[in-house]
Amino acid sequence: MTGKKKRFATLILLLFLALSALGVWTVKTLFFAPQLLPHPTTYDEATAHNGTLERKITLVSQITWTDSTHLIANRGGVITQILAVNNVPLEDGQKIASIDMEPIVIVEGTIPAYRDLTSGTEGEDVKQLQAFLKRHEYPIYDKEGIYGPSTQTAVTRWQKENGITPTGDVSLGSMIFVSKLPVSLSWADNIAIGSHISTGDTIGTLSGSHPRFHMLLPEGQAELVKEGMEASITYQDKTWPAIIGTITTNAEGQTIAFLEPPADTETICGEECALIPATGTEGMSTTITVVPQTEGIIVPNTAIYVASDATVYVTDSSGQKITVEVVVSIGGQSIVTGINDGTRLSIPLASIGKEKSDTSTQKDEK
Numbered sequence: 377m378t379g380k381k382k383r384f385a386t387l388i389l390l391l392f393l394a395l396s397a398l399g400v401w402t403v404k405t406l407f408f409a410p411q412l413l414p415h416p417t418t419y420d421e422a423t424a425h426n427g428t429l430e431r432k433i434t435l436v437s438q439i440t441w442t443d444s445t446h447l448i449a450n451r452g453g454v455i456t457q458i459l460a461v462n463n464v465p466l467e468d469g470q471k472i473a474s475i476d477m478e479p480i481v482i483v484e485g486t487i488p489a490y491r492d493l494t495s496g497t498e499g500e501d502v503k504q505l506q507a508f509l510k511r512h513e514y515p516i517y518d519k520e521g522i523y524g525p526s527t528q529t530a531v532t533r534w535q536k537e538n539g540i541t542p543t544g545d546v547s548l549g550s551m552i553f554v555s556k557l558p559v560s561l562s563w564a565d566n567i568a569i570g571s572h573i574s575t576g577d578t579i580g581t582l583s584g585s586h587p588r589f590h591m592l593l594p595e596g597q598a599e600l601v602k603e604g605m606e607a608s609i610t611y612q613d614k615t616w617p618a619i620i621g622t623i624t625t626n627a628e629g630q631t632i633a634f635l636e637p638p639a640d641t642e643t644i645c646g647e648e649c650a651l652i653p654a655t656g657t658e659g660m661s662t663t664i665t666v667v668p669q670t671e672g673i674i675v676p677n678t679a680i681y682v683a684s685d686a687t688v689y690v691t692d693s694s695g696q697k698i699t700v701e702v703v704v705s706i707g708g709q710s711i712v713t714g715i716n717d718g719t720r721l722s723i724p725l726a727s728i729g730k731e732k733s734d735t736s737t738q739k740d741e742k
Contacts, residue, residue: 423721429674433666437609439660441652447580449577454572463652465558469512485505500521590633592631600666609661692720700712700713
């Protein structure tokens with residue numbers, strides 16, 4: 377074999393060996409590649425412990441007095457006494473002030489006083505006066521609506537017993553009739569002992585005997601607030617307990633919650649309602665207990681799993697699954713039943729660092 381042929385044969389042999397090696401490597405790589413093992417999950421530990429969880433939110437409420445109307449003077453003169461206290465409920469037949477030393481009395485009735493009532497007077501306003509006297513157990517034998525002898529006698533008795541000059545007549549301006557009692561009175565700013573008033577002057581504002589408390593629930597908070605939740609309202613240096621009452625939507629689509637007094641109380645502010653101006657007020661800090669204080673075993677939410685069959689469990693440091701029941705969950709922690717105080721729990725490190733506000737539990741993907 378010539379040298380040229382030898383070199384050619386050697387080249388062919390080397391090429392054959394190279395192709396054979398490449399084929400073996402390709403087959404081995406495609407069909408016998410080593411499988412990467414999963415990186416082992418690393419766990420941290422937490423300790424279940426006894427404690428309490430509670431959640432409160434603070435919003436702003438306002439007060440309005442209901443059914444407000446102006447109190448108009450029916451006669452002029454000098455104010456010699458102021459007997460009614462601002463915003464304290466007034467009762468039927470209560471003296472509220474004196475003009476020229478003659479008392480003014482507030483009486484329940486739908487017909488405003490517009491004339492003197494004396495012997496022989498007839499009309500619905502006389503009937504209204506007679507109804508007032510009967511409510512206070514002064515007997516009337518006259519025909520309804522007629523100011524006869526027994527009506528005059530009853531008026532005289534009532535006047536004597538209430539420190540009013542016993543004339544037997546009811547002069548214009550001595551009684552102020554309002555449609556419903558009790559009501560609250562807020563005196564006008566210019567009213568004081570010694571003030572001179574004229575007939576027709578506005579001397580105050582009458583309103584419902586109890587103020588109404590309500591608040592706007594911002595979007596995102598409305599879902600948290602439910603009827604029956606406890607609340608506390610702060611006004612000046614006073615704090616009043618309350619209950620979330622009716623929750624409704626106004627014409628603008630806003631969610632409004634009304635606050636009610638606690639059980640066995642008539643009003644939220646009680647005797648301190650007198651502090652509230654007749655125009656109402658707003659911007660009062662109101663704290664709502666969204667989740668009442670609850671005591672039990674606390675665990676981080678990152679330690680809680682939900683199995684495919686909806687079983688809720690935690691895993692202790694030995695790897696044992698323990699079925700639990702979540703009682704309440706707040707701010708990344710939950711109170712559970714089913715484990716003991718001091719139990720060490722395993723938590724995947726991937727869960728560490730989740731925001732505290734994340735109250736979701738982990739799903740078991742096994």
